[in-house]
Amino acid sequence: MTNEQYQEKIQLLKKWAHAYYVEDNPVATDDEYDRLYHEVLDYEIENPSNVAEDSPTKRVGGVVRGEFSKAKHIKRMWSMEDVFNTDEVQEWLDRTVKNVGECVYFCEPKFDGASMNLLYENGKLVRAITRGDGVIGEEVTDNVRTIRSVPLTIDYKGQIEIRGEVVIRKDDFEIINKERLEKGEQVFANPRNAAAGSLRQLDSSVTAKRRLVFYPWGLGENSLTQTKLSQKMDFVYTLGFLEPPHVQECHNIEEIEAFYQDLIALRHEIPMMMDGMVIKVDEVSKQEDLGYTVKVPKWMCAYKFPAVEKVTKVNDITLQVGRTGVITPVAEVEPVEVDGAIISRATLHNFDEIERKGLMIGDSIILIRSGDVIPKITKVLDDRRDGSERAIARPTACPTCQSELLDEGTLIKCQNLDCPDRVVNSIIHFAKKGCMNIDGLGSKIVEILVKEHKIEDILGLYHLKFEDLEGMEGFKEKRIQNLLDAIAHTKGAPLYRLLSAMGIEHIGEVASKSLALEFGLGVVDATFEEVVALDGIGEEMANSLLEFMRVNHDFVLKLFDVIQPQVEEKVEAEENPFKNKTVVLTGSMSVSRGVVKEMLEKLGAKVSGSVSKKTDYVVYGDDAGSKLTKAESLGVKTLREEEMRKML
Incomplete structure (x- = not known):
C-alpha cells in the first residue's frame, strides 16, 4: 500500500465513521469497516513515521496516566x-x-x-x-x-x-x-x-x-x-x-x-x-x-424540567457524624429510579424533622428529586400503614465511637473530639476551597490517611513526610510531592481563613474576618464580653467560639505556631459617610460586587448579606431584586452605585 492509498483509506474510514456515529445513518457494514480498519492499522505498524494525525486508530486509547494535570481555559466557562x-x-x-x-x-x-x-x-x-x-x-x-x-x-x-x-x-x-x-x-x-x-x-x-x-x-x-x-x-x-x-x-x-x-x-x-x-x-x-x-x-x-416524584418505602435510618459532632439522620429507602438515577437514600436534616413528619421505619413516602437537589422526603403516606412500622428513637450513643451524645433538642451531638468521623470530616472541611484550599486532598484521601493512622487531626497534615505516603495504594511519587507542596503552600495563609477552616460551629468567613481583625492571634483568649461586643456576633456565636477555644486552646496555639498565619493590621478608617455603617449590596454593578464590598470594608463599613431595620444603606445596580424592594418597604436609604461613588 502506498502512502497515497493509505490517506485515501483513512478518508473513507472517517466518512463511514461519521455516517455511523454522527449522522446515525450507516453507509457500510461493520465487517467492511473492520476489514478496512485493519488494512490501515497494518500499514501504520509497518510505517510508524507515516501515521496520520487524524487516523481512526488513534481513537482506541492506550495512553495510561499517573494523574491528570490542570489546564486553563482561554475564555471562562460560565455556569447558568x-x-x-x-x-x-x-x-x-x-x-x-x-x-x-x-x-x-x-x-x-x-x-x-x-x-x-x-x-x-x-x-x-x-x-x-x-x-x-x-x-x-x-x-x-x-x-x-x-x-x-x-x-x-x-x-x-x-x-x-x-x-x-x-x-x-x-x-x-x-x-x-x-x-x-x-x-x-x-x-x-x-x-x-x-x-x-x-x-x-x-x-x-x-x-x-x-x-x-x-x-x-x-x-x-x-x-x-x-x-x-x-x-x-x-x-x-x-x-x-x-x-x-x-x-x-x-x-x-x-x-x-x-x-x-x-x-x-x-x-x-x-x-x-x-x-x-x-x-x-x-x-x-x-x-x-x-x-x-x-x-x-x-x-x-x-x-x-419539573421535579420528579416517586413513592417508595423507608427501610431504615442511618446516622452520620459531622465535623462538629452533629448527628444527621439519613433515610435508607427502597431503591427507586427517579429521572434516570437510582435513589436509595434521602436526607432528613435532624430528629425534629422526623417527629414533625411523623416518620416511622417501614413507612411509604413520597420522594422528590429536582436536578442536582439532594433527594428529600416531602410526605409520609401514613394511610398506607399496616401495623408493622417501627418508631424512630432518638439516639443516645454515637454510632461511630459509642460516646454518650449531648441532646440539645434540635441538634444531637457527639462531643468526643477523637471520634474518627469527626476527625475525617473536620480535615475535609479544613482542606476545602474557601478554607485552606489544599489541592489534591479530597475526602477519599483523607479517609485513607486517617484509617492508616498517618494523621490523627488537622495538625498531622503538617507533619506528613514523603516516606509516610510512599508505597500507599494510589500514591505515586508526583502525587505525593504535589500533596505535600499544597499543604506547605497554606503556611502563611490569612488568619481569618485558618479560623474559618477550623470548623467552629456558627463561625463562618464573615465572623472569622471580624475576629481576626479585632483580636489577631489573641482570639484564643478573647472573653465573652469582648466577642459579643463585635458587630454581627451574637451570644450563640460567642459561646460557640469560647467553648471551642476552651477545649482546643493548646491545639490552636500549635496550629498558629506551625502555620504562622498572616495577621492583618487593624487600620482605623478615615472619616467618611460609610464608616461604621451597615451596607447591603444588590444588583449588577460596574465592577464585581466583591470589589465594591472590599472597598466599603476598607472604609470601615460592615457589608451584610441581608436587609433589616438596622441596615443603613442599600447600594444597588442594574437588575436589583428583592433586597431593594425590602429596603424600600422598611424605609432604609437606597443609593444607586453612582450616588455611592459621588458620596465618596
Whole structure:
C-alpha cells in the first residue's frame, strides 16, 4: 500500500465513521469497516513515521496516566442561571428586554452530562479540558480523542474553543451497568456520573469502550464573524460535530413555553438524559451588551424540567457524624429510579424533622428529586400503614465511637473530639476551597490517611513526610510531592481563613474576618464580653467560639505556631459617610460586587448579606431584586452605585 492509498483509506474510514456515529445513518457494514480498519492499522505498524494525525486508530486509547494535570481555559466557562417556572422565565425575559430591547432566543435541550471544552488550533484538536471551576479544569485530551463524535481535525485554521456536553445514551448506560454488575463492580448512579467517571479514567483505552457522545452547545475563544450564535453553531456542525435533536428559534414567552412542553413530551424518546432547556439571546452583540454577573452570563438561562416524584418505602435510618459532632439522620429507602438515577437514600436534616413528619421505619413516602437537589422526603403516606412500622428513637450513643451524645433538642451531638468521623470530616472541611484550599486532598484521601493512622487531626497534615505516603495504594511519587507542596503552600495563609477552616460551629468567613481583625492571634483568649461586643456576633456565636477555644486552646496555639498565619493590621478608617455603617449590596454593578464590598470594608463599613431595620444603606445596580424592594418597604436609604461613588 502506498502512502497515497493509505490517506485515501483513512478518508473513507472517517466518512463511514461519521455516517455511523454522527449522522446515525450507516453507509457500510461493520465487517467492511473492520476489514478496512485493519488494512490501515497494518500499514501504520509497518510505517510508524507515516501515521496520520487524524487516523481512526488513534481513537482506541492506550495512553495510561499517573494523574491528570490542570489546564486553563482561554475564555471562562460560565455556569447558568436556573429558572424553574413560567413566572421566573418571564422575569428573566423582562430583565433582558429592559436592557437590550426585543430579542430573538435560541433554545435547545439541556443534556445532563459532563461539560467539556475542546481547543482546536490550525485545524487540529490540541487540548480537551473539563469545566472545572470555569477558569481551570483537568486536561483529558487522550480520553476525549477516543470519542467518535469529536473530530480530531476540522476544516478551520483559526484558534477556536468549542464547548459542549459529554453524555452517554440511556441504552448504552444500561449496557455499561450490566457489564459492571457481571464483573462485580459498583454500578454508576446515573448517565451523568457514568460520563464524568469515563472521562476521568487514567487508562484511555477504558474510556474508548464507554460509548461517549459529544454535543456542542457553545463557543469560547473564537474569531467567527457570524452575527448570531445559532449561525456560529450551524458552522460548527458543518465541521463534523453532532447537532442537537431539537432546536427552536423563539420570540416570546408563548413560543418558549410551547417548545419547553414539546421537549418534556419528548423526554423519554430522546436517547440522552435531559434536565431542562437552555434559552440564549441569539444576537452576539446583544450578548456582549448584557454581559455577566459574578457567576453567570445575563444572556442565557437554564429552564429546568419539573421535579420528579416517586413513592417508595423507608427501610431504615442511618446516622452520620459531622465535623462538629452533629448527628444527621439519613433515610435508607427502597431503591427507586427517579429521572434516570437510582435513589436509595434521602436526607432528613435532624430528629425534629422526623417527629414533625411523623416518620416511622417501614413507612411509604413520597420522594422528590429536582436536578442536582439532594433527594428529600416531602410526605409520609401514613394511610398506607399496616401495623408493622417501627418508631424512630432518638439516639443516645454515637454510632461511630459509642460516646454518650449531648441532646440539645434540635441538634444531637457527639462531643468526643477523637471520634474518627469527626476527625475525617473536620480535615475535609479544613482542606476545602474557601478554607485552606489544599489541592489534591479530597475526602477519599483523607479517609485513607486517617484509617492508616498517618494523621490523627488537622495538625498531622503538617507533619506528613514523603516516606509516610510512599508505597500507599494510589500514591505515586508526583502525587505525593504535589500533596505535600499544597499543604506547605497554606503556611502563611490569612488568619481569618485558618479560623474559618477550623470548623467552629456558627463561625463562618464573615465572623472569622471580624475576629481576626479585632483580636489577631489573641482570639484564643478573647472573653465573652469582648466577642459579643463585635458587630454581627451574637451570644450563640460567642459561646460557640469560647467553648471551642476552651477545649482546643493548646491545639490552636500549635496550629498558629506551625502555620504562622498572616495577621492583618487593624487600620482605623478615615472619616467618611460609610464608616461604621451597615451596607447591603444588590444588583449588577460596574465592577464585581466583591470589589465594591472590599472597598466599603476598607472604609470601615460592615457589608451584610441581608436587609433589616438596622441596615443603613442599600447600594444597588442594574437588575436589583428583592433586597431593594425590602429596603424600600422598611424605609432604609437606597443609593444607586453612582450616588455611592459621588458620596465618596
